[in-house]
Amino acid sequence: MDQAPDSSHQAQGLPGCYRHPDRETGIRCTRCERSICPECMVSASVGFQCPDCVRSGSGTGHAPGASTPRTLAGGTVTADPHLVTKILIGINVMVFVAVRAESSLLNDLVLLGAWPPAPFTPVQGVASGEWYRLVTSMFTHQEIWHIAFNMLSLWWLGGPLEAALGRARYLALYFVSGLAGSTLAYLLASPTTATLGASGAIFGLFGATAVLMRRLNYDMRPIIALLVINLIFTFSWSGISWQAHIGGLVAGVVIGYGMVHAPRERRTLVQYGTCALVLAVLVVLILVRTTQLT
Template sequence: MDQAPGSPQGPQNQGPSEARELPVCYRHPDRETGIRCTRCERPICPECMVDASVGFQCPECVRTGSGTGHAPAASRPRTLAGGTVTADPRLLTKILIGINVAVFIAGYVRPSLLNDLVLLGAWPPKPFTPTAGVAGGEWYRMVTSMFTHHEIWHIAFNMLSLWWLGGPLEAALGRLRYLAVYFVSGLSGSALAYLLASPTTETLGASGAIFGLFGATAVLMRRLNYDLRPIVALLVINLIFTFSPGMNISWQAHIGGLVAGVISGYAMVHAPRRRRALVQYGVCALVLAAVVVVTLVRTAQLT
């Protein structure tokens, strides 16, 4: 989440004498995987994994009910995190990108619109009573700032990151759980920026939510025993840019989103099966409660 101006490869198994390549997913030949369907034993990647009572199954075995010609209601395809497998695993990612692009175009046509959507702490600042900004009662800015961008490079970079990270994560978690991680991360980024940044600084962009997707993706890859080096390297590069002098980037939003993404992502992929939904959404609710507390504390400081 930037401040406006003026404002996987799977791991390799080592044999006793030489490295041995992992098999590739039977539906995606470009993806190596160490997971196999517990029914037909075909190799499957995270996008094709369907959570079963024991291990994972491929979509075909779940759909056919292991040769019976139909799948019982209790065996509906499920993702690794317990979400429902859908025909278009990137639907929400496409919708989020569409909303960001639509807001960007609207802001380009009517530049004054951005002034009403960006994250602004308080205006005017103390000793005056704020009439605008979050401290002035405009809490909606915590959300709308997640969909606003100032420059074409800004939205282009963020949307490419959203497509690259969001699609696989949506497929692995399921739509509702993916959306929960996205908004929890974005709101956490907004809250930390509101708490630590200057109250007159305008902050905007989807980067807080995207850093949350970085964190959740790393947790997911660790859960699947994938090589973490590519995602860690990319994250380190982004953090270097975040803290580089003169970049005018809201490090508060990035760090807030990253931490929330790791926490909510861990809950999504490590929740016990028996109380999975309760743990997953309960953790998200706790993070949102922390967001509310931080917002209230900062508002009290500014009013």
């Protein structure tokens, strides 16, 4: 179907982004007035600009000496807005290859609360001081279907979020959400149950994506439907750590809200303060659980 002219877009639906025609949007670049989606919009002093106008040094572009263009959440605009997502996928793949090559490595990376169980003194696990497992388990996968599904989700959700938040904020969201998933698994799951996978961090991206779409008044039905499907799988399939999924999801919603709703005048303080607050709660929960197991 041919694209309808702007004068009749109310009858035909919202226009598509000039870079992603399949994405409907009601937001336009304040300089060239082309339609832009959340992945393409760059925060300006007034409204949003498109990437082409930001990169341009003359004409309709960003004027020299003007304030530095920012992403929707205040991050710095970069040439490759998906770089961190690519690096995270690369790290997960490298760990997967290493585990497949040396299977004994798996036991040193997974999340394990304590082994052997009480009343014996733990000699392995987080409770015995192996805190690194809370992080290394976020990058560890054993089955090909597991890493394939998680990396596909990371690419699909992570790319647009990184573009909207900026690299540093996106990385903070990913790590704190992943740690929240590990923490809830450590707190509620059996201490002898090995937990692994990037699902906690990815559910955090789900939560933040929902918050971002709500902030931009986008149709929430696609992301809600996808989230519901994933939650059904979480609670209906055996062998899935629902604790990690729920922990990551809750952290993602909280941090995502702080990222996209922070007032402009103290945006950085609110955004990183939210991350620090969530992180502090996680540290307390980890210490409480460790006391229970030792």
